[in-house]
Amino acid sequence: MNIGIVTEYYYPVLGGISENVHHVATELVARGHRVTIVSGSPRANGIANVAVPNGIPTVRIGRSIRMYGNGAIVHLAVGTRVWHDLRETLTAGEFDILQLHSPLFFTLPPLAALLGRCPRVGTFHSYFERSLTYSLFKGVLQREFVNRLDGVVAVSPSVLRAMARYFDLDGRIVPNGVDTTAFHPGVPRLARFGPDKQTLLFLGRFDPRNGLSFMLRAFELVRRRRSNVRLLIVGYGPLEPMYKRQVPEHLRDDVHFEGAAVLERPSYYTTADVFCSPVVNASFGMTLLEAMACGTPIVATDNVGYRDLLGPDEGRLVPQDVSVFADAILDLLGDEERRLAMAAAGREKALRYAWPIVVTQLLDYFNEILARA
Numbered sequence: 001m002n003i004g005i006v007t008e009y010y011y012p013v014l015g016g017i018s019e020n021v022h023h024v025a026t027e028l029v030a031r032g033h034r035v036t037i038v039s040g041s042p043r044a045n046g047i048a049n050v051a052v053p054n055g056i057p058t059v060r061i062g063r064s065i066r067m068y069g070n071g072a073i074v075h076l077a078v079g080t081r082v083w084h085d086l087r088e089t090l091t092a093g094e095f096d097i098l099q100l101h102s103p104l105f106f107t108l109p110p111l112a113a114l115l116g117r118c119p120r121v122g123t124f125h126s127y128f129e130r131s132l133t134y135s136l137f138k139g140v141l142q143r144e145f146v147n148r149l150d151g152v153v154a155v156s157p158s159v160l161r162a163m164a165r166y167f168d169l170d171g172r173i174v175p176n177g178v179d180t181t182a183f184h185p186g187v188p189r190l191a192r193f194g195p196d197k198q199t200l201l202f203l204g205r206f207d208p209r210n211g212l213s214f215m216l217r218a219f220e221l222v223r224r225r226r227s228n229v230r231l232l233i234v235g236y237g238p239l240e241p242m243y244k245r246q247v248p249e250h251l252r253d254d255v256h257f258e259g260a261a262v263l264e265r266p267s268y269y270t271t272a273d274v275f276c277s278p279v280v281n282a283s284f285g286m287t288l289l290e291a292m293a294c295g296t297p298i299v300a301t302d303n304v305g306y307r308d309l310l311g312p313d314e315g316r317l318v319p320q321d322v323s324v325f326a327d328a329i330l331d332l333l334g335d336e337e338r339r340l341a342m343a344a345a346g347r348e349k350a351l352r353y354a355w356p357i358v359v360t361q362l363l364d365y366f367n368e369i370l371a372r373a
Contacts, residue, residue: 206237
């Protein structure tokens with residue numbers, strides 16, 4: 001099968017969609033399929049150049065710009081030749097099927113919905129409570145874009161429910177996955193963070209909705225009651241200087257900003273006693289899966305996306321309240337037996353989301369669509 005994957009988010013931009021594209025493409029190629037990734041041209045921003053992992057062909061179209069919206073830094077491709085170059089790429093690729101990530105988010109995926117001449121599958125990643133744009137333009141979006149899709153995938157039930165508020169679509173749940181060979185409990189700890197202190201981990205892009213300010217306030221409360229705790233912060237983004245200024249002077253020796261740490265990510269999970277994810281709204285929770293695969297207990301804020309994935313055996317879901325979040329962290333830090341039980345349960349659940357299993361589900365759906373095309 002010759003598959004084109006069209007996405008605004010791809011390396012060197014880090015995040016759930018980039019990880020999905022990389023791992024799905026890698027697994028598809030390993031099974032003998034041809035894959036071409038079509039994306040914009042984001043700036044590296046100091047991130048290691050992993051633009052073409054495993055030699056998978058990648059076509060860069062336009063110039064990626066960053067904008068702020070819905071509590072996050074968003075990316076989109078712009079340029080006078082975007083339409084022309086995308087059309088030429090899709091024509092020359094002679095694809096059997098196209099996978100369009102976030103096909104209602106401009107520019108490349110919805111343009112591919114218009115320009116593609118083979119079956120098109122839209123993969124939706126984002127959960128939202130309400131959308132003014134969808135409310136105002138749902139008729140046009142349904143007619144011009146959603147109706148052009150031959151298939152719809154959502155990464156979680158909550159995402160599908162959010163889209164179904166506005167659009168008539170028949171969707172299939174195909175979750176995000178995790179690389180259970182790279183993320184596992186046997187990954188060596190980071191030697192520079194010894195056992196003299198317990199370790200909390202925050203990992204994610206420095207977008208406001210990911211809750212780093214919340215995490216820093218919670219850590220301050222934790223330290224008032226437990227002195228031998230450090231916080232590791234793995235991530236990147238233009239807001240980093242602001243977050244560093246939020247760290248109280250007396251805690252700066254124990255708050256470590258580690259950068260993106262692309263290759264060392266599994267070691268950060270195994271170094272941590274508790275993984276903390278205070279995200280306001282989540283669509284699925286790929287970092288939760290990575291933590292579970294590494295056997296790391298979790299404290300996370302209660303939101304609909306996390307409820308789809310995280311149960312009480314693997315971690316704690318708590319309200320978006322700093323004091324309650326800090327209390328949950330302290331409870332786990334003081335209960336080694338419970339942390340060990342959560343580690344085992346988390347690993348067991350993560351194995352059900354291994355990328356080969358997820359890609360088999362996706363391929364089955366692709367074959368259904370091609371059979372009726």
